[in-house]
Amino acid sequence: MSKLSTITVHAPATVANMVCGFDVLGFAVNEPYDIMQLTLVNEPGITIHNKDNYNLPTDPDKNVAGAALQALMEELTIPVGFDLTITKQIKPGSGVGSSAASSAGAVAAANYLLGNIFSQEDLVRFAMNGEKLASGVKHADNIAPCIFGGVTLIRSIFPLDIISLTAPELFVTIVHPQIEVRTSDARSILKQQVLLKDAIRQWGNIAGLVAGLQQQDYDLIGRSLEDVLIEPVRSILIPGFDEVKQRSKTVGALGGGISGSGPSIFMLSKEKEIANSVASEMEAVYQSLHVDHHIYITTINTNGVRFLVP
Ligand code: ADP
Numbered sequence: 001m002s003k004l005s006t007i008t009v010h011a012p013a014t015v016a017n018m019v020c021g022f023d024v025l026g027f028a029v030n031e032p033y034d035i036m037q038l039t040l041v042n043e044p045g046i047t048i049h050n051k052d053n054y055n056l057p058t059d060p061d062k063n064v065a066g067a068a069l070q071a072l073m074e075e076l077t078i079p080v081g082f083d084l085t086i087t088k089q090i091k092p093g094s095g096v097g098s099s100a101a102s103s104a105g106a107v108a109a110a111n112y113l114l115g116n117i118f119s120q121e122d123l124v125r126f127a128m129n130g131e132k133l134a135s136g137v138k139h140a141d142n143i144a145p146c147i148f149g150g151v152t153l154i155r156s157i158f159p160l161d162i163i164s165l166t167a168p169e170l171f172v173t174i175v176h177p178q179i180e181v182r183t184s185d186a187r188s189i190l191k192q193q194v195l196l197k198d199a200i201r202q203w204g205n206i207a208g209l210v211a212g213l214q215q216q217d218y219d220l221i222g223r224s225l226e227d228v229l230i231e232p233v234r235s236i237l238i239p240g241f242d243e244v245k246q247r248s249k250t251v252g253a254l255g256g257g258i259s260g261s262g263p264s265i266f267m268l269s270k271e272k273e274i275a276n277s278v279a280s281e282m283e284a285v286y287q288s289l290h291v292d293h294h295i296y297i298t299t300i301n302t303n304g305v306r307f308l309v310p
Pocket of ligand 1: 056062063086092093094095096098099100102103133135183260
């Protein structure tokens with residue numbers, strides 16, 4: 001086996017749903033990110049090595065990065081293979097797109113080594129196979145922002161229709177309380193029917209949020225960060241949720257909510273100082289609850305997967 005070329009990428013964490021946009025909105029952040037080194041080899045097959053302490057599977061059929069790479073390789077006519085080393089910094093199961101970062105990072109790196117033969121939509125399509133392995137369903141609300149960067153709207157998955165939204169500068173504070181919320185539980189407690197009056201309120205908010213982002217209207221963004229469908233049910237699984245939200249808004253946050261299926265909570269702010277104050281409030285809430293937690297103060301990542309060209 002000979003090594004043909006190597007690339008190192010940073011695959012960013014992502015916040016899916018963005019409060020009112022369940023399964024259709026998501027954005028990428030600058031911190032945290034996974035580091036992945038991918039080498040193109042002339043022998044077909046995938047080998048995976050982990051350089052972290054998360055004990056994720058190295059079997060390519062069980063690691064989401066392997067599943068995503070396999071989907072990409074099925075569309076290649078040349079017999080090549082990949083050797084992947086993952087240094088995961090996004091804790092699996094935290095709700096900030098750990099699995100999506102691995103899947104998206106792997107196929108974006110592969111495409112780079114292959115001379116960019118695939119479109120970004122193709123990469124989303126391949127990476128969704130990783131999400132299917134992690135959660136049982138193909139969804140793109142973490143994958144799309146990880147690949148495209150910024151805020152993305154997934155208008156449709158079948159067929160894939162992804163729209164990159166422009167957004168003003170926003171600071172993001174994320175708290176990851178170290179409790180376990182299983183994605184399957186977070187999905188199974190959701191109601192399968194909604195009332196028309198709730199649906200009207202929800203799509204009003206989604207449209208308001210998209211318009212607010214495009215028009216850089218921070219007040220409109222804040223008013224639209226309301227979820228009447230999912231949050232009232234899911235937030236029960238996250239101790240301290242209501243307090244974090246209320247205290248964050250008191251110190252000036254525009255709003256926020258559950259990141260993905262949780263347990264992480266994110267808040268958006270117009271200024272860095274407010275984002276710092278939000279972090280202090282989050283800290284105080286989880287200290288008083290005696291729950292271990294990790295906080296990130298970051299910004300929206302507008303580039304998606306970053307290539308560290310040697
Ligand atoms: P998140 O919402 O943070 O992405 P998920 O619960 O959706 O977390 O995905 C994590 C699940 O995917 C875990 O069960 C984990 O074992 C599995 N998994 C397999 N490979 C990977 C990988 N390379 N990175 C992250 N999670 C992986």
